[in-house]
Amino acid sequence: MATTTPTPAATGAGAGTEERIAEDRERIDELDRRIIRLVRERMEVSARIQQARIGAGGRRVNLSREMEILTRYRERLGRPGTSLAMTLLELCRGRV
Ligand SMILES: O=C(O)C(=O)C[C@]1(C(=O)O)C=C[C@@H](O)C=C1
Numbered sequence: 001m002a003t004t005t006p007t008p009a010a011t012g013a014g015a016g017t018e019e020r021i022a023e024d025r026e027r028i029d030e031l032d033r034r035i036i037r038l039v040r041e042r043m044e045v046s047a048r049i050q051q052a053r054i055g056a057g058g059r060r061v062n063l064s065r066e067m068e069i070l071t072r073y074r075e076r077l078g079r080p081g082t083s084l085a086m087t088l089l090e091l092c093r094g095r096v
Contacts, residue, residue, distance in 0.1 A: 039091060046092035061096055 050060050066089055073081035 039088065042088065043092050050093060060093055
């Protein structure tokens with residue numbers, strides 16, 4: 001049986017809806033590219049701080065600073081913000 005792409009009417013989308021979704025997906029793709037660039041930049045800056053601290057005889061991890069960061073993300077984004085901050089910290093300093 002031949003498959004066909006559902007028409008906008010079949011999916012419940014009104015005139016122009018498909019185009020708006022496609023445009024907004026392009027915007028999301030661009031936002032994701034920027035977010036990933038920022039995450040990579042954060043990783044570089046974090047690595048510099050960790051290297052400086054370790055070079056001065058300290059530890060890789062600074063728990064009080066991590067608590068500040070977790071609080072910031074939770075206050076602005078709610079509970080999932082905590083998970084996001086933990087993922088960012090893991091990307092930046094590895095697993096503890
Ligand atoms: O701010 C620091 O002291 C860092 O080392 C940076 C950073 C971070 O990525 O935000 C990484 C590891 C530390 O445990 C705390 C924070």
